[in-house]
Every structure is written in structure tokens, then in C-alpha cells.
Amino acid sequence: MSDERISAKVRNVQSSAIRELLKHSKMEGVISLGGGIPNPDLFDREGLQMAMDKVLSESWKDAFQYGLSEGSPELREAICQLSAQRQITCTTDEVVITSGSQQSLDMLARVLINPGDVIVVERPTYLAALQCFQLAEARLASVGTDGEGMKVDELEALVKTTTIKAVYVVPTFGNPGGVTLSDERRQKLVELSKRYNFVIIEDDPYSEINFTDKQFKPLTAWAQEIDNSDNVIYTSTFSKILAPGARVGWVIAPEWIKKQIVTLKQATDLHTSSLSQSLTYHYLQTGRLPAQLKMIRASYKEKCDTLCGLIESELGEHLSFHRPQGGMFLWAKFKYEKNTTDWLQQTLAKGVVYVPGEFFYADHPEQSTLRMSYVSVTEANLKEAVARLKASL
Structure with missing residues (x-):
């Protein structure tokens, strides 16, 4: 029950589903495709x-x-x-x-x-x-x-x-x-x-x-x-x-x-x-930014290609997606009715997290969608994450 002393407009704002999911991603053994955070290994220390x-x-x-x-x-x-x-x-x-x-x-x-x-x-x-x-x-x-x-x-x-x-x-x-x-x-x-x-x-x-x-x-x-x-x-x-x-x-x-x-x-x-x-x-x-950007692009592209390839080969009968031309995210949609918020409980049990797509809609949410971020995950863990997603189906 909300406290009436809090302003109505703040009470009505939804908590970020992604911030809530980060709690799960910190659990031991969980591979997170959820957070939209850059890879800290690539920071130019x-x-x-x-x-x-x-x-x-x-x-x-x-x-x-x-x-x-x-x-x-x-x-x-x-x-x-x-x-x-x-x-x-x-x-x-x-x-x-x-x-x-x-x-x-x-x-x-x-x-x-x-x-x-x-x-x-x-x-x-x-x-x-x-x-x-x-x-x-x-x-x-x-x-x-x-x-x-x-x-x-x-x-x-x-x-x-x-x-x-x-x-x-x-x-x-x-x-x-x-x-x-x-x-x-x-x-x-x-x-x-x-x-x-x-x-x-x-x-x-x-x-x-x-x-x-x-x-x-x-x-x-x-x-x-x-x-x-x-x-x-x-x-x-x-x-x-x-x-x-x-x-x-x-x-x-x-x-x-x-x-x-x-x-x-x-x-x-x-x-x-x-x-x-x-x-x-x-x-x-x-003057180090151009070289830094070149390294980030190469690393993220390789991981994006890996995840796209794995989804096509292992989950192609279940998921469709547009291959990104850049950035940090891959957005996928089930080819049949599937509530990805419900499915998250099963994938969590297998040790993998993504963000259910319904949270990214102002209206008419598509519940069969999900967002995955590939940039902070090792290639080995991308393979393991897709295997766990497949197992949870």
C-alpha cells in the first residue's frame, strides 16, 4: 500500500525492471544478458x-x-x-x-x-x-x-x-x-x-x-x-x-x-x-578516443555476431530478430505466443537472465519479446547462456 504523503506523480512511476533484474544478475552462477552496461574490461584505465x-x-x-x-x-x-x-x-x-x-x-x-x-x-x-x-x-x-x-x-x-x-x-x-x-x-x-x-x-x-x-x-x-x-x-x-x-x-x-x-x-x-x-x-x-572506439566496436561486433549465430542455430525455430548494425542490444520475439516475463522464472532457475520486452512499451506491450545485451558477456558464457535458454524451453 502506497504512502499518501508521497506525491501522486512519483507514486505512479514504475520502478525500472532492469534495475530490479540486476539483483538476480549478481547471484552466483547466473549469466546476465540483462544489464545495458558497457564492458568494464574495455575501460581505458x-x-x-x-x-x-x-x-x-x-x-x-x-x-x-x-x-x-x-x-x-x-x-x-x-x-x-x-x-x-x-x-x-x-x-x-x-x-x-x-x-x-x-x-x-x-x-x-x-x-x-x-x-x-x-x-x-x-x-x-x-x-x-x-x-x-x-x-x-x-x-x-x-x-x-x-x-x-x-x-x-x-x-x-x-x-x-x-x-x-x-x-x-x-x-x-x-x-x-x-x-x-x-x-x-x-x-x-x-x-x-x-x-x-x-x-x-x-x-x-x-x-x-x-x-x-x-x-x-x-x-x-x-x-x-x-x-x-x-x-x-x-x-x-x-x-x-x-x-x-x-x-x-x-x-x-x-x-x-x-x-x-x-x-x-x-x-x-x-x-x-x-x-x-x-x-x-x-x-x-x-587523443586516445579513436583507438578506444575501434577496440570497443571490434569486441562488441564479435560478440553480437556470436549471439546472432547461436540464436539462429539453437533457437531459430522459436525466436526471430533483426541483426543489429551496432550498439549493445539484440531484440528478439517468439514466433508463437509466449509470456517472457513468466518464462524468466524458468530461465532464472537455469541460471540466465534477460529483460522481458513488455517493460519497454508505453502501451500495448508485446509479451512475447525480450532484450538481450551481449557486450559484457564472454563468448563462452554467450554459448552457455543460449544453451540454458534452450534447455528452459
């Missing part, structure tokens, strides 16, 4: 040590002091350079440093949404984004996805009859679906945003974890081509490519909302950790 030495020898006064709410100017400039490599043109004035991209989503939800505003998400979508929008008391609508990402035609049909405030999308190697929005759909989504005047929140934690030779042009870059930059807000993070414990993310936002984000940031936590920002800046200055 040597590079981080070099960066921290620089912090402590050259920048220690600033690193241990209060800082600007919008973030350190040096790091914001470095992020502009990183953004240029992703085909995004921006200035330091448009960048706000956040405590991970989760804070970016929380602040954007609070700045943008009035209770009852319609926010459109993909089906399925990132669970913690749903929590942010629920806290902001948004009315959630969803459109389907397939192997080419969000079904933008479905969105077009929706916006013709419904006034929406924003669309939230993870267009590149999404979480949880592992799919990538096609160029044609990216262009159409940005055009719809201009025509119907809604905001796009482009969440991009994974685009650097690319298993292909193709660079996927961000929605933000498409918007700059058709003079629609005012309607597209871009968020990203160093969590998946450097160190999630540093909690450093960023927002690239047009002027009309950037000022409000900075004001909210002041009220929320004053600023992102000066120490984390300084560490991140000095790491970027080492």
Missing part, C-alpha cells in the same frame, strides 16, 4: 590515469571548485569538435553539459512538458525515458518499429489527427530494439517536425558503436539542411564510450530552450561534477 594525472597536476583548483551551470567551456568546445565528426555543426553556446544523458532526458521532459501534453515514443522504447515522461505527466502515444526503425508513416497518420508536443527517438542502434532508422525515414521525420511544428528529442548514446562502414547522419544534421534546427534537440553521453561512472553527457539545444535548461540545471544540481568534466576533457586531449 591507462588513458584515464593519464587524464587524471593531468587533472591533479594542472587543473586541480578548477576540478575541485564549483563551475558554470552550462559546463566547462573547454569541454563544450571539445564536444563541438566531436559533434563535427558526427556531421553536426554547433557552437559552445548551444552545448550544455549534463550528469549523463539520463539527466538530459529528465530536464528536457521538465522544460518541455505540461501535464497532458502528448509525447510520441517508439514501440518499444527506452524504459528510463518512459519514466521521465511519466514523471512530467505527459500523455504517451506510441508508433511501431520494424527493421528500419520508427514507422514514420504511422507517425504521420497520428499527427494529422492529434496535436503532439514532441517525438522521442533513439534513431541509431536503439535501446532496446537494436534497430536503426533509415535515411529515408530520418528525412521524412524531420520534414514532419517542420510541417506540424513538433519537437524531436534525438537520443544518441550508441552511434559510435558502429559495426558497419556507413556513418548514419543524425536527425540534427538533416534538420540543419532544411532550416528546422529550432525543432530538434540532440543528446549524447560519454557513458558508453568512456566511463559511465563519470556521469558526463550533453545536450545540443536551440537558444529558445537552452536558457531554460541552464536555469533548471542551476535548480537541480548547480552543475555537473567539475572533476568528471575535467577528467573527460583531459582524456579527449590525450
